[in-house]
Amino acid sequence: MTFPSPLPRLVSNTYAYETTPLVKPAGFREYDARWLFGEELNLMGAQALGMGLGTLIHELGVAPDLVTGHDFRSYSASIKIALVQGLMAAGVRVRDIGLAVSPMAYFAQFELDCACVAMVTASHNENGWTGVKMGCERPMTFGPKEMSRLKEITLAGAFDLRGGGAYEFVANFPERYLASLLDRPKLSRRIKVVAACGNGTAGAFAPRALEALGCEVVPLDAELDHTFPRYNPNPEDLKMLHAMRDAVLEHGADVALGFDGDGDRCGVVDDEGEEIFADKVGVMLARDLSSIHADAQFVVDVKSTGLYMTDPVLVANGARTDYWKTGHSYIKRRVNELGALVGFEKSGHFFFNRPIGLGYDDGLVAAFAVCDMLDRNPGKRLSDLRRALPKTWSSPTMSPHCADEAKYGVVAAVTSAIEAMASGGERLAGEGIRDVVTTNGVRVTLQDGTWGLVRASSNKPELVVVVESPVSEQRMRDIFVALDALLRTHPEVGAYNQTI
Structure with a gap:
């Protein structure tokens, strides 16, 4: 051939x-x-x-x-x-x-x-x-x-x-797969779970796995339909997260767990309908697990919140966190290189290593971990655990179109522009630049802790933009406007799939 x-x-x-x-x-x-x-x-x-x-x-x-x-x-x-x-x-x-x-x-x-x-x-x-x-x-x-x-x-x-x-x-x-997942104790109390599958393949397995774990399950879009009639099965997309929110509030559920099209990711909405981005879910799980496993090592991707380094509970528990390249292959490899307990990606890929998992990303293992966390905190709801985190304002993953042939060049040019601003003492979004990390695209952090990331998508003709601020929602919006202005100097960059 x-x-x-x-x-x-x-x-x-x-x-x-x-x-x-x-x-x-x-x-x-x-x-x-x-x-x-x-x-x-x-x-x-x-x-x-x-x-x-x-x-x-x-x-x-x-x-x-x-x-x-x-x-x-x-x-x-x-x-x-x-x-x-x-x-x-x-x-x-x-x-x-x-x-x-x-x-x-x-x-x-x-x-x-x-x-x-x-x-x-x-x-x-x-x-x-x-x-x-x-x-x-x-x-x-x-x-x-x-x-x-x-x-x-x-x-x-x-x-x-x-x-x-x-x-x-x-x-x-x-x-055989489900039997292995369920070779463990059932939950000690009944947790009401919305199992959102977006009509993807996980619909054939996730609801019954959660039910066998001991959950009361409310299936949402669990019927397999390859046309994806309501929205793409992507727990990072706001359409799916909004549907999960509505179902939680309608049914009075403790949590909604959303799975992507091939079941290796998990998104979370709490009992109050709050859509918790996966990096914040990771901080909650890291708090829970580091209280059980001493000196726990975690790996997170560069799209993730800065709380992994500053959260007082993680610091007190002696947890160590390594920021690494975005992408399931990169994080999976890093987790296994370091022998980390878990790797967390903002996209919802969670990599549980032994004794919890086998080191690869599995949406059901992540879902079970969220249920276990609730089970270990019987006096608290998921919204209580979410509110216990230090407050930051963060965006969803936002992806402007950019052709595969052009996207890496655009990111390289934006990286050079930001590095030049930093070396020249220029301000971005009204603040001085504290540091610039180019591990995977460019992540720029300002003096007030507000940060933004621009990188090339690894699997679609798109760029990836994420922003967060520990100061205010306005500061989060300010850095997004500043980064978007840099991107708009490149005509190859198109419309976003979603924005703040």
Whole structure:
């Protein structure tokens, strides 16, 4: 299988489209692969991707045993089968767990003793997108080095087609996953939970898992529907959070727990309908867990609140926090490198390590942890725990459109502009600049503690903007206006998906 050069514009329902692999190069992202199915990837392209992945597995010297599964999108099963054909041609032994959430595939790596994983999912992306989450070193997933090499192999058609592959369908695997999750004591008191699934794949598993834990469950948009009729299953999006809020207030629930399209993230709304961003949920969980586990080590992403370093309870408990690059692959790897107890991402990816989890991101493990926290605080509601945190004003994740080919250049230019302001003693949003961190994009902190982040999205043609202030809502808005003004000097930057 070879790719023509340069790659022509392939049109569906033609001979060329059905006989030529289509794989848009930009779909190979920092740690995931994401394409618009049909426009940027066809089934022959998925087969080529499988050949490329199989070739890379052999190149890395890893046992060629791989778990695969797929989410509920109408086209995911066909993409998975094409991927499997390519993997088998490259000599990979495939174990197929069928319809699944991503954490189920990660768990299967341990349960079925497979080194590798390739989960076909576009997570929370809009209908029409597809993708693959891959890894060859459990519980980690690929980072930029592996993704760059996979891209090289696949686009060059440099496949090692040694044959000898095999395929096995593993029946009823979800039951094994759920049994493992529930191999623990039930809650000591009944907690009323809204289980919000956004019509994504988690709807098949999350409500019954929470019920088996001992919760009284109110399902919300738990019917699987790949058209996502109400909103995308993304617990960072305000539409989903507002729906969770409304359901909590309507049913008098203790908490709403929202899951993204492939079930590896969890969003939280408290009993008063307050939408708690995931980084603040992480601070609450870190308080709870650091009171149980001495000298607890945590990892958080650069989009997250500054409270992890300043919260008096965490300081008193001796908790240590490491800020790291945003992205599930980066945080997962850092958690395992440091032996951290948990990693928290503002997006809602939570990585619970032993003895709580196995080091990968699992929305249900995170949901269980929130329920356990409530169970350990019988005299307090979630709103009480939220109000006990030091007050800060923070934004949701805001994402202006920016083409994949342009976004990294824009971030580099904004970073240079902010660094020049800092070195020149200039003020931003009316304040002096205290520090500039360029671990992942640019995070600028002002003298009053107000901060803002600009980075390139790792899985969509977008930028990412987050702001927070410990002073006031107005200061949060001030720094957003200042950062947006810098972005607006670049015509490549488009409209936001949501703003404050």
